[in-house]
Amino acid sequence: MDEKEFVDQVLRLARxxxxxxxxxxxxxxxxxxxxxxxxxxxxxxxARLFPEALAPGLTPRQFNALLRSIAPGRPCTQKGMREIVDAIEKR
Structure with missing residues (x-):
């Protein structure tokens, strides 16, 4: 998977x-x-989450820290985005 495909899948799953x-x-x-x-x-x-968000063994805490480093001040996005990335990993 490349960055564009990752972004496309995130948008599709969000919809x-x-x-x-x-x-x-x-x-x-x-x-x-x-x-x-x-x-x-x-x-x-x-796009900036790729590829780190797909790293094997990434914990929810590590994912949240990654997301905060990219988009600070958006704590309510963490759970939903983590669930979307989890869904990508399972496909």
């Missing part, structure tokens, strides 16, 4: 899970994980 995926003002697709706070990750964030 399948009923998360809102839309184009932001910068022209990047973004996934909104929390409608109330409008916390989202855009494709630039998702």
């Amino acid at each position: 399948e899970r009923g998360l809102r995926v839309e184009t932001n003002r910068s022209g990047l697709e973004q996934i909104t994980f929390n409608e109330t706070s409008r916390k989202a990750l855009h494709t630039g964030h998702v």
